[in-house]
Amino acid sequence: MAETTGATGAAGTGAAEARSEPGEARAQARAAGRHPAPAQRGPARAGLRFLLRRPRVLVALAGWSVLEAAHTFALGFALARALDDGFLAGRPALGLAWLSAAACGLLVGAWGTARVYRQVAALTEPLRDELVRRVVGRGLYDAVAAVGVPGDAGQDASGTGAVSRLTHQVEIARDSFAGLVMVSRSFVFTLAGAVLGLFALAPLLLVVVVPPLAAGLAVFAGTLRALARRQRDFLVADEELARELGTAVRALRDVTACGAQAAVRGSVERRVTAERRAADALARWGVARALALGLGGRLPVVLLLVLAPWLLRHGVSAGALAGALTYLTQALLPALQSLVHGLGGAGARLAVVIGRLREGAPRECAATAPMTPPLPLPRETTASGQGGPGVPALELRGVTFAYGPAAAPVLSGLDLTVPADGRLAVVGPSGAGKSTLALLAAGLLRPSAGEIRLYGAPVVPEQRPDPRGMAGRRVLIPQESYVFTGTVRENLCCDTAPPDSALPDSALLGAFEAVGAGALLRRLGGLEAVVDPVALSAGERQQLAFARAYLSPAPLAVLDEAGSRLDPAAEELAESAFARRGGALVVIAHRISSALRADRVLVLDGPRTRCGTHAELLECSPLYRDLVAGWAPPSRV
Numbered sequence: 001m002a003e004t005t006g007a008t009g010a011a012g013t014g015a016a017e018a019r020s021e022p023g024e025a026r027a028q029a030r031a032a033g034r035h036p037a038p039a040q041r042g043p044a045r046a047g048l049r050f051l052l053r054r055p056r057v058l059v060a061l062a063g064w065s066v067l068e069a070a071h072t073f074a075l076g077f078a079l080a081r082a083l084d085d086g087f088l089a090g091r092p093a094l095g096l097a098w099l100s101a102a103a104c105g106l107l108v109g110a111w112g113t114a115r116v117y118r119q120v121a122a123l124t125e126p127l128r129d130e131l132v133r134r135v136v137g138r139g140l141y142d143a144v145a146a147v148g149v150p151g152d153a154g155q156d157a158s159g160t161g162a163v164s165r166l167t168h169q170v171e172i173a174r175d176s177f178a179g180l181v182m183v184s185r186s187f188v189f190t191l192a193g194a195v196l197g198l199f200a201l202a203p204l205l206l207v208v209v210v211p212p213l214a215a216g217l218a219v220f221a222g223t224l225r226a227l228a229r230r231q232r233d234f235l236v237a238d239e240e241l242a243r244e245l246g247t248a249v250r251a252l253r254d255v256t257a258c259g260a261q262a263a264v265r266g267s268v269e270r271r272v273t274a275e276r277r278a279a280d281a282l283a284r285w286g287v288a289r290a291l292a293l294g295l296g297g298r299l300p301v302v303l304l305l306v307l308a309p310w311l312l313r314h315g316v317s318a319g320a321l322a323g324a325l326t327y328l329t330q331a332l333l334p335a336l337q338s339l340v341h342g343l344g345g346a347g348a349r350l351a352v353v354i355g356r357l358r359e360g361a362p363r364e365c366a367a368t369a370p371m372t373p374p375l376p377l378p379r380e381t382t383a384s385g386q387g388g389p390g391v392p393a394l395e396l397r398g399v400t401f402a403y404g405p406a407a408a409p410v411l412s413g414l415d416l417t418v419p420a421d422g423r424l425a426v427v428g429p430s431g432a433g434k435s436t437l438a439l440l441a442a443g444l445l446r447p448s449a450g451e452i453r454l455y456g457a458p459v460v461p462e463q464r465p466d467p468r469g470m471a472g473r474r475v476l477i478p479q480e481s482y483v484f485t486g487t488v489r490e491n492l493c494c495d496t497a498p499p500d501s502a503l504p505d506s507a508l509l510g511a512f513e514a515v516g517a518g519a520l521l522r523r524l525g526g527l528e529a530v531v532d533p534v535a536l537s538a539g540e541r542q543q544l545a546f547a548r549a550y551l552s553p554a555p556l557a558v559l560d561e562a563g564s565r566l567d568p569a570a571e572e573l574a575e576s577a578f579a580r581r582g583g584a585l586v587v588i589a590h591r592i593s594s595a596l597r598a599d600r601v602l603v604l605d606g607p608r609t610r611c612g613t614h615a616e617l618l619e620c621s622p623l624y625r626d627l628v629a630g631w632a633p634p635s636r637v
């Protein structure tokens with residue numbers, strides 16, 4: 001069995017890497033009694049202030065962007081002149097010269113754009129540095145503050161994971177900010193170049209183009225806020241779903257062990273529904289985006305074509321008309337598309353990330369998030385699995401098991417009966433299949449052939465613990481004890497108590513005393529003390545697991561080297577508690593003492609497997625004799 005200690009603690013940390021945890025941040029802020037600032041408010045104003053503090057960079061950016069405007073202007077104007085003065089006037093050389101001028105404009109524009117990137121970097125890198133400084137500073141502050149915080153909280157808060165996640169968000173913020181600067185700047189200068197060009201070609205063109213363009217921009221501006229909010233809601237819902245799934249996947253073992261599948265499924269389904277709703281709302285508002293693009297980018301083209309005869313009659317040349325169409329289709333429409341998508345998407349993302357960074361929460365990365373309490377298993381109230389008088393606790397008939405179709409069988413045709421009050425020890429060399437047998441008996445593995453019955457009922461692996469099924473008939477303590485971050489009570493009850501009722505304290509305290517773990521309970525600080533699995537020794541974890549299993553109503557207990565980390569006296573105390581509580585006991589024996597306490601011993605040894613009393617096996621099983629000789633000096637046997 002794999003190591004399970006501390007799984008829940010780990011599961012709680014860091015959900016969806018770059019996708020962060022806004023919900024947690026808010027929950028924690030609420031828990032801490034502070035009210036988080038709305039993520040949306042402020043980033044735009046803060047961004048503007050940031051820009052205004054860098055006038056020189058802004059001027060340089062504007063200067064280089066003028067080249068871009070000049071390139072846009074040259075594009076339509078040169079085409080119009082090439083047509084009107086060159087090709088349509090029978091002077092192809094002049095036409096080609098104008099086209100060459102347009103090509104030169106293209107090169108100059110590209111050169112300007114390259115310089116623009118440098119200036120954008122000069123804006124975004126300081127932003128990044130500033131955000132990183134804040135994030136790391138806050139992370140260190142929290143790390144120092146977390147010193148002395150007991151348990152996972154302290155360990156996680158002081159870890160670098162939170163800072164690493166937030167610095168990744170800083171990268172997202174920087175990229176989104178750079179994108180926003182680029183698209184906004186590009187739209188402004190492209191618009192300026194195109195309007196100047198249209199005016200230079202024929203002012204009448206502006207009468208056709210400007211009204212729909214202005215209407216499109218007005219629709220976009222009017223719906224931007226709502227659209228950004230929907231976009232932000234969708235991002236948050238998407239992140240929360242990713243966080244929920246990430247946590248669930250990391251905590252699968254805990255979830256299964258606690259029987260919390262239904263609760264986790266419900267929680268994930270709620271997130272999926274929330275994300276679907278957010279996506280629907282965003283899609284509805286996407287219509288506004290399409291409307292803005294249609295009005296501002298496409299309608300002017302249609303109007304120019306429809307009104308072409310009228311424009312030509314009123315002195316607009318064919319070349320000017322072609323130039324105007326070039327402005328619209330090659331410059332304005334792409335710039336408007338970038339603006340609409342850029343401001344709606346990158347803008348919302350930037351607002352979310354900046355808002356979150358300003359909430360400033362390395363703490364938000366689940367370091368101190370409350371652990372999902374384990375869902376306790378229902379406790380069987382009647383001995384439903386006991387099958388009636390004379391029915392054995394455990395029966396194996398011709399059981400064969402292999403870990404794969406091509407693997408050699410670990411068990412082959414095994415027959416075994418453990419009476420309802422029987423006490424069986426299973427021994428054998430390492431790798432003989434003792435743990436495999438324990439898992440088969442517990443219904444956690446399915447035999448390749450043969451049949452296994454518990455109290456007369458066939459053993460079937462179950463999707464979830466059922467008090468009327470396997471959980472009501474057997475309890476298994478595996479080699480590695482399962483202990484999670486939570487109170488002692490939660491650790492005890494995760495296998496036993498139904499969600500709607502609790503075991504009395506006297507039963508819990510009695511279980512500790514019965515298995516010889518009373519001193520451990522007192523040292524931990526009682527039932528409400530929080531257990532840190534990492535701070536327990538392996539033997540202490542085993543004692544806790546003994547106490548938990550002792551509380552189980554299941555009449556068959558299967559102990560798979562469950563006391564291997566205890567000293568012999570403590571192991572005997574724990575084992576004998578199970579013998580006293582009644583029912584059947586199967587012990588995968590770690591020491592000869594366990595075998596000596598059993599009624600019968602199963603020696604697993606492939607084809608030479610034997611079952612009998614200690615004395616019988618000493619007679620007939622050379623392997624058993626060897627094992628016994630290896631366990632203890634002959635004089636003590």
Ligand SMILES: Nc1ncnc2c1ncn2[C@@H]1O[C@H](COP(=O)(O)OP(=O)(O)OP(=O)(O)O)[C@@H](O)[C@H]1O
Pocket residue numbers: 403410428429430431432433434435436437
């Ligand atoms: N999950 C698995 N997949 C494939 N093979 C496995 C798996 N678990 C165990 N085995 C193999 O099955 C055989 C029996 O393993 P098992 O753990 O049951 O032995 P064991 O008698 O309990 O050993 P030990 O005393 O060392 O715990 C071994 O050869 C082992 O390598």
